[in-house]
Amino acid sequence: MAERSWSFSKAFRNIFSGPALITEDTWDELETALITADFGPDVTESILDQLREDVERHRVTEVTELRSMLRDAVEERLAKYDPTLRLSERPAVILVVGVNGVGKTTTIGKFANYLKNFDKRIIVGAADTFRAAAVEQLATWADRAGVEIVKPQQQGQDPASVAFQTVQRAIEDEFEIAIIDTAGRLQTKGGLMDELGKVRRVIEKQAPVSEVLLVLDATTGQNGLAQAEAFIEHAGVTGLVLTKLDGSAKGGFVLAVQEKTGLPIKLVGQGEGITDLTGFTPHVFAQQLVG
Numbered sequence: 001m002a003e004r005s006w007s008f009s010k011a012f013r014n015i016f017s018g019p020a021l022i023t024e025d026t027w028d029e030l031e032t033a034l035i036t037a038d039f040g041p042d043v044t045e046s047i048l049d050q051l052r053e054d055v056e057r058h059r060v061t062e063v064t065e066l067r068s069m070l071r072d073a074v075e076e077r078l079a080k081y082d083p084t085l086r087l088s089e090r091p092a093v094i095l096v097v098g099v100n101g102v103g104k105t106t107t108i109g110k111f112a113n114y115l116k117n118f119d120k121r122i123i124v125g126a127a128d129t130f131r132a133a134a135v136e137q138l139a140t141w142a143d144r145a146g147v148e149i150v151k152p153q154q155q156g157q158d159p160a161s162v163a164f165q166t167v168q169r170a171i172e173d174e175f176e177i178a179i180i181d182t183a184g185r186l187q188t189k190g191g192l193m194d195e196l197g198k199v200r201r202v203i204e205k206q207a208p209v210s211e212v213l214l215v216l217d218a219t220t221g222q223n224g225l226a227q228a229e230a231f232i233e234h235a236g237v238t239g240l241v242l243t244k245l246d247g248s249a250k251g252g253f254v255l256a257v258q259e260k261t262g263l264p265i266k267l268v269g270q271g272e273g274i275t276d277l278t279g280f281t282p283h284v285f286a287q288q289l290v291g
Contacts, residue, residue, distance in 0.1 A: 083264050096180065098228060099227050100131075107215050108138060113144070122179065123147060159182065213241050239266035240257060
């Protein structure tokens with residue numbers, strides 16, 4: 001993550017490369033930059049209040065010092081949430097949830113590849129059985145990542161039974177981690193959250209669920225979060241995965257989404273390639289965000 005040239009800092013570059021002394025214009029420009037970067041009005045106001053207070057208390061006058069203070073403030077807020085993945089159980093079962101179109105299935109392939117770097121034996125389960133394309137897509141990504149997959153035995157198979165078979169296989173063949181794809185919507189009249197609840201109950205007859213990761217598309221910002229609220233409310237989400245952060249000027253959404261949901265970001269995706277998903281590091285992100 002540290003090696004990437006992130007676009008977020010463009011919003012701040014002009015402010016901090018302008019006049020050397022802090023003026024009222026500096027504060028106006030900083031407010032605009034924070035809003036533009038999708039920090040949201042509440043977080044923006046809170047950060048500005050904190051910075052104004054600190055600038056006054058420490059009698060700071062230089063813009064370069066303000067930049068450093070902004071970076072520290074963002075990092076401090078990001079670090080309130082623990083990004084550590086809980087993977088100590090055997091098998092560690094991870095449910096991946098989210099609305100269709102956010103990159104959920106590709107994220108699972110990238111996640112499996114990421115975990116393989118730590119020499120883990122991984123199996124994935126294609127329990128989004130309502131979309132045949134999702135099953136095939138997951139099979140392609142599992143192949144790329146070099147991990148095993150459990151697929152439905154027939155089209156439209158009950159998602160919970162695929163999840164059950166995945167965990168059963170993980171236990172029998174001693175896989176350390178099982179990652180299970182889930183539906184983002186249903187074609188039937190049954191409620192999606194009821195379906196997810198059933199998947200979870202069936203899994204928990206064999207093993208605890210270690211993580212429920214909600215995938216969000218960073219480019220959709222606050223709108224994407226509104227779409228995903230039902231998952232946060234009903235699916236027992238333990239952490240967030242942000243995709244499509246590479247070309248986004250909405251880096252502030254990273255902070256806003258944690259503060260709004262009270263959930264930690266655990267993984268971030270910065271591109272299309274299989275290696276473009278990494279763990280989330282507040283220090284590195286604040287550095288890249290503010291510059």
